[in-house]
Amino acid sequence: MATTRHFLTDLDLSPAEQREVLDLALEMKAEKYGFTPYAGPQTVAVFFDKTSTRTRVSFHAGIAELGGSPLIINSGESQLGHKESIPDSAKVLERMVSTIVWRTYAQSGLEEMAANSSVPVINALSDDYHPCQLLADLLTVREHKGELAGLTMSYLGDAANNMANSYLLAGVNAGMHVRIAGPEGYLPAESIVVAAQERAALTGGSVTITTDAAAALADADVIATDTWVSMGQEEEKEARLKLFTDYAVTSAALARAKDDAIVLHCLPAYRGYEIEAAVIDGPQSVVFDEAENRVHAQKAIMAWLMAASGLAASVREAK
Numbered sequence: 001m002a003t004t005r006h007f008l009t010d011l012d013l014s015p016a017e018q019r020e021v022l023d024l025a026l027e028m029k030a031e032k033y034g035f036t037p038y039a040g041p042q043t044v045a046v047f048f049d050k051t052s053t054r055t056r057v058s059f060h061a062g063i064a065e066l067g068g069s070p071l072i073i074n075s076g077e078s079q080l081g082h083k084e085s086i087p088d089s090a091k092v093l094e095r096m097v098s099t100i101v102w103r104t105y106a107q108s109g110l111e112e113m114a115a116n117s118s119v120p121v122i123n124a125l126s127d128d129y130h131p132c133q134l135l136a137d138l139l140t141v142r143e144h145k146g147e148l149a150g151l152t153m154s155y156l157g158d159a160a161n162n163m164a165n166s167y168l169l170a171g172v173n174a175g176m177h178v179r180i181a182g183p184e185g186y187l188p189a190e191s192i193v194v195a196a197q198e199r200a201a202l203t204g205g206s207v208t209i210t211t212d213a214a215a216a217l218a219d220a221d222v223i224a225t226d227t228w229v230s231m232g233q234e235e236e237k238e239a240r241l242k243l244f245t246d247y248a249v250t251s252a253a254l255a256r257a258k259d260d261a262i263v264l265h266c267l268p269a270y271r272g273y274e275i276e277a278a279v280i281d282g283p284q285s286v287v288f289d290e291a292e293n294r295v296h297a298q299k300a301i302m303a304w305l306m307a308a309s310g311l312a313a314s315v316r317e318a319k
């Protein structure tokens with residue numbers, strides 16, 4: 001029997017597997033209703049402990065397009081986590097649904113769910129990573145730039161948050177040169193930098209962690225940023241809005257990158273803070289392609305995990 005595969009961090013896919021998933025996402029984008037590994041319809045449970053627009057809608061649409069039935073469960077609507085332990089929840093859910101998708105706070109909760117589940121568990125954003133977003137981002141870069149390996153991707157802002165970690169790990173997994181810039185004290189944890197360096201050594205990518213925004217931007221192919229106040233950090237908002245001002249993606253910052261650089265933002269965006277309106281609404285921004293690609297990328301990872309876990313006959317057909 002195949003081992004169940006999960007997608008909890010960007011490094012849960014090998015470089016070859018990441019490429020396979022992105023190839024599949026492009027095929028699915030071209031043939032929207034041609035893949036039905038959840039035919040039945042089988043149910044996918046999607047839990048939200050934090051708010052969402054894109055993740056919620058893209059998973060719902062994607063699960064339906066794969067022939068399945070999405071069950072969206074918002075914070076406070078289930079027993080998970082407060083009235084019932086994660087292991088007990090996993091053991092109940094695995095008998096009823098084909099995949100578990102969860103947006104939550106602690107990464108350890110996702111790990112505990114996966115350790116107790118015989119169906120795939122997917123991280124729909126945790127405090128530490130947002131790997132589904134990065135599949136969509138890399139898909140968008142591929143569409144605009146072709147080959148990912150060898151490109152320079154620079155992320156500026158809160159460099160200790162989930163998006164910074166995922167840009168670093170997913171980017172080097174694809175063989176990219178990833179530069180992460182933020183102020184001292186808000187840079188990726190040492191363990192994540194080491195994991196990224198190890199993966200980069202396999203793919204030909206590289207890791208640069210810096211407090212120098214201008215150096216990070218020089219000749220970059222892809223510029224990315226994210227909110228300075230992530231979900232769960234609302235009480236620190238006032239202080240955070242002052243911390244990252246030197247790392248804002250302004251027109252002047254963008255001018256340091258290559259002339260044909262593209263700009264990513266996972267959204268929601270706060271114009272005038274992490275990104276200038278002229279940049280996010282300008283010709284180099286691809287943020288709405290990126291948002292649409294959440295659907296295609298997530299369909300691909302769901303179908304791929306089902307097939308790789310032996311739970312679907314193939315990415316196209318249910319068992």
Ligand code: CP
Pocket residue numbers: 051052053054055056125133266267268
């Ligand atoms: N980018 C993203 O995950 O958006 P939502 O918070 O709206 O899901």
Ligand code: NVA
Pocket residue numbers: 125161162163226227229230231266267268
């Ligand atoms: N870093 C942000 C991403 C939102 C999609 C957060 O965690 O709130």
